[in-house]
Amino acid sequence: MMRISELTVRFGAFTAVGGVSLDVAPGTVTGLVGESGSGKSTLARAVAGLTPYRGTVTGVERGRVQMVFQDPYSSLNPRMRIGDAIAEGSRVPRARRDAEVARLLDLVSLPAAHARRYPRELSGGQRQRVAIARALAAGPDVLIADEITSALDVSVQGAVLNLIRDLRAELGLTMLFISHNLAVVRYVCDAVAVMRHGHLVEAGPVGDVIGAPSHPYTRTLLEAVPSLART
Structure with a gap:
């Protein structure tokens, strides 16, 4: 179990991530969703050891978290x-x-x-x-995928998502999957955590969060994906 406890990232007076706690069970894919600026990528970079933070990340050795970035060419x-x-x-x-x-x-x-x-x-x-x-x-013990399809043509996004599903099944990967799209998260993830303004507002099994969201912000995200809002 990778356990993130009270993780906080500050850039000067600005708090990008404020006291987030989240468990990622072994062999599962946990989605991290939110609008641009919600703090999800900053949280991921902190877990990967790329950004200084306060709080703790336990259950995974230092250096055993690998990250796949949004733009494959620049990386x-x-x-x-x-x-x-x-x-x-x-x-x-x-x-x-x-x-x-x-x-x-x-x-x-x-x-x-x-x-x-x-x-x-x-x-x-x-x-x-x-x-x-x-x-x-x-x-890696944990693989972090940070918006890995958003820079790709629509025609190839599905193929990359299918690859992630196949790799998870074949290798038993533990993953933190970052996206702004709840439809994508439902397709590849077991659980989902919703971030807004640097804070976690809702988390749980993906079917529960999408099927019966408890926070108004989650419902707003769902309404942006009509096919999910109707399910």
């Missing part, structure tokens, strides 16, 4: 071949890294030959698959 070194980018974070011996890179590329449904390519030679969806493979190379 990859344009001068580094795909295979080298994936191998960089791998924990396997150097002699086995080529085989490990091929295994990870296959895991995200990319051919092993892509290891010799550069990010500019791939599509946005392929680059995001590489970013996921690179994160998995470190053998």
